[in-house]
Amino acid sequence: xxxxxxxxxxxxxxxxxxxxxxxxxxxxxxxxxxxxxxxxxxxxxxxxxxxxxxxxxxxxxxxxxxxxxxxxxxxxxxxxxxxxxxxxxxxxxxxxxxxxxxxxxxxxxxxxxxxxxxxxxxxxxxxxx
Amino acid sequence: xxxxxxxxxxxxxxxxxxxxxxxxxxxxxxxxxxxxxxxxxxxxxxxxxxxxxxxxxxxxxxxxxxxxxxxxxxxxxxxxxxxxxxxxxxxxxxxxxxxxxxxxxxxxxxxxxxxxxxxxxxxxxxxxxxxxxxxxxxxxxxxxxxxxxxxxxxxxxxxxxxxxxxxxxxxxxxxxxxxxxxxxxxxxxxxxxxxxxxxxxxxxxxxxxxxxxxxxxxxxxxxxxxxxxxxxxxxxxxxxxxxxxxxxxxxxxxxxxxxxxxxxxxxxxxxxxxxxxxxxxxxxxxxxxxxxxxxxxxxxxxxxxxxxxxxxxxxxxxxxxxxxxxxxxxxxxxxxxxxxxxxxxxxxxxxxx
Numbered sequence: 439x440x441x442x443x444x445x446x447x448x449x450x451x452x453x454x455x456x457x458x459x460x461x462x463x464x465x466x467x468x469x470x471x472x473x474x475x476x477x478x479x480x481x482x483x484x485x486x487x488x489x490x491x492x493x494x495x496x497x498x499x500x501x502x503x504x505x506x507x508x509x510x511x512x513x514x515x516x517x518x519x520x521x522x523x524x525x526x527x528x529x530x531x532x533x534x535x536x537x538x539x540x541x542x543x544x545x546x547x548x549x550x551x552x553x554x555x556x557x558x559x560x561x562x563x564x565x566x567x
Numbered sequence: 568x569x570x571x572x573x574x575x576x577x578x579x580x581x582x583x584x585x586x587x588x589x590x591x592x593x594x595x596x597x598x599x600x601x602x603x604x605x606x607x608x609x610x611x612x613x614x615x616x617x618x619x620x621x622x623x624x625x626x627x628x629x630x631x632x633x634x635x636x637x638x639x640x641x642x643x644x645x646x647x648x649x650x651x652x653x654x655x656x657x658x659x660x661x662x663x664x665x666x667x668x669x670x671x672x673x674x675x676x677x678x679x680x681x682x683x684x685x686x687x688x689x690x691x692x693x694x695x696x697x698x699x700x701x702x703x704x705x706x707x708x709x710x711x712x713x714x715x716x717x718x719x720x721x722x723x724x725x726x727x728x729x730x731x732x733x734x735x736x737x738x739x740x741x742x743x744x745x746x747x748x749x750x751x752x753x754x755x756x757x758x759x760x761x762x763x764x765x766x767x768x769x770x771x772x773x774x775x776x777x778x779x780x781x782x783x784x785x786x787x788x789x790x791x792x793x794x795x796x797x798x799x800x801x802x803x804x805x806x807x808x809x810x811x812x813x814x815x816x817x818x819x820x821x822x823x824x825x826x827x828x829x830x831x832x833x834x835x836x837x838x839x840x841x842x843x844x845x846x847x848x849x850x851x852x853x854x855x856x857x858x859x860x861x862x863x864x865x866x867x868x869x870x871x872x873x874x875x876x877x878x879x880x881x882x883x884x885x886x887x888x889x890x891x892x893x894x895x896x897x898x899x900x901x902x903x904x905x906x907x908x909x910x911x912x913x914x915x916x917x918x919x920x
Contacts, residue, residue: 439685440774446679462685475685481880482770483683485862488880 439467443484451486452493459494463503463514465562474504474512573648574630577655581626583840584659587889588615588666590840592847592861597667598871598887600677600860614669621662629655660872663888667871677860682774690766690783693791699762702755702797709801709808710748716808720744725807728821746914751804753911758797760904761883762790765892768882768900772845772862781846785839789891792835799828839890861885 441458443451462468474480474495481491495512498504504512542552588596593603596611597618605611629651636647692699713720725733726747737743765786773779802824806817842849845861863884867876871888877897882904886893894901 441683441685442680444680459685468685475683475689478767478880479689480683482768483774484681485770485879485881486681487878 441480441484443486445485451484451490452497455480455484455491455494456497459498460501460503463498463517466566468514470514470516472514473510474514476511570648573652574633577626577630577633577652580655580659581622584622584663585619586840587663588618590843590848590890591888592844592885594859595844595861595887596673597663597670598868599667599670599674600865601670601673602675603859605673605675610673611670614666617669618662618666621665622659625655625658625662629658660870664870664872667888674865675859677862677865681862683771684774684779687771687774687779690771690786690790692762692766693787693794699759699794699797702801703752703759705801705805706748706752706755709804713744713748713808720808721812725818726803728803728825733818748804750911750914751800753907753914754800755797757904757907757911758793758800760907761892762793764882764900764904765790765793768880768898769892770862770881770884772885777850778847781842781850783846785842785844785846788835788838788842792832795828795831799824836890844890845885861887863887 439462441455443454445451447454459468459474468474475483477488477491477495481488484491495504495506499506499512502517503515505515506512539552539556543549588606591598593606594600596606597614601611606615632654633648633651636644636651720739722739723736724739724744724747725736727733727735737747769786771779771782773782803821806815806821810817812818861884863874863876863879867879868874868887872893873896874884874887874893875896879895879897881895882898882900883892884895885891894904896902
């Protein structure tokens with residue numbers, strides 16, 4: 439489970455980290471009870487300020503994915519049913535998929551490879567449902 | 568230190584600087600981030616060739632200067648010996664800085680991507696915190712023993728050992744004995760602090776693959792060496808205050824213990840040179856697309872030697888040129904560690920004086 443941060447990206451560091459950890463949570467690679475690295479450890483490896491990692495953890499805690507404890511650190515919570523988003527929020531988020539695909543095609547990734555990735559993602563989603 | 572040892576140390580220094588460019592990470596050349604294939608290009612080989620000639624010339628000239636200053640005579644001037652050895656170290660680094668300035672023209676942009684493996688366990692102190700705190704506990708016991716057995720301590724307490732046993736002493740009084748023990752507390756604390764910050768405040772450059780495993784192995788050996796050094800430091804005071812007798816077999820064994828530790832240190836250094844900086848020479852190169860560089864920006868390295876980066880949370884980082892670790896001097900903890908290292912050195916000098 440590798441978390442990457444691109445320091446040249448326009449996406450804020452805390453969001454890059456939160457998005458990737460959220461993906462691990464959604465895919466079930468991080469399970470309830472799993473401990474995440476401490477803020478210090480992750481900040482050290484990624485070469486970012488502690489606040490950047492703390493911001494990412496707070497975002498995930500606000501969404502109900504993890505619990506932040508002073509002693510236990512960040513622990514993954516049971517989160518069977520994600521909170522249902524408001525209709526317009528859900529559609530806006532889904533629209534990001536198309537934007538992302540367009541951006542990836544513009545960066546030179548072949549449609550065939552993109553399609554393979556999306557098929558793999560679809561399979562994983564079907565297994566979850 | 569015998570005078571032949573001084574010459575041997577100077578030759579060893581020259582030899583180490585000679586081989587160091589081949590022992591750094593493949594994507595660093597004279598502390599500059601380059602494409603991994605650069606050292607094999609004509610420009611890379613040319614820079615290395617000139618550097619190595621400089622290293623040989625500096626070492627030969629300084630050895631000649633040392634001989635001229637009478638290093639092998641019965642009573643050479645100690646100040647001159649130290650000054651010439653120090654000058655050699657400075658000049659070897661000047662040669663490195665010169666090679667670095669030539670390499671800068673071929674620098675490549677370090678990867679802006681950093682990685683971390685969420686599933687990788689954190690590096691731990693070898694043997695745990697209890698073993699790491701052992702030397703401090705031993706010093707505490709020694710202090711109590713010294714207090715309880717004050718009258719049975721020798722009138723002259725030995726504080727320095729040569730090949731044939733103790734060769735320097737202090738008069739037994741509270742200030743001297745307390746100072747002697749505090750110097751050891753300072754030394755052990757500096758080793759402990761370095762270990763602690765290596766575990767807690769040092770980045771893992773590679774998050775996955777062979778390179779990450781060899782990096783961990785290299786760090787574990789560094790931690791083991793620091794721990795061995797801490798235990799070694801408390802041995803002489805332990806022997807002095809436990810036996811209180813210069814004819815005791817443990818007293819006579821001290822030179823052998825010192826020799827054993829020097830041998831262990833030498834083996835560790837050879838092993839580290841063999842593995843290369845961060846174990847990078849003993850691992851399969853990173854897959855194409857993996858982040859390059861050592862996850863520190865080039866412009867934060869002053870002369871390729873001193874690291875100063877206020878935006879980096881790491882206190883300890885890998886040296887760019889050399890084997891082992893150095894400090895991020897933009898962090899206050901680094902200066903605390905420097906103070907912990909310097910105070911015992913200055914205090915030891917004061918005691919020996």
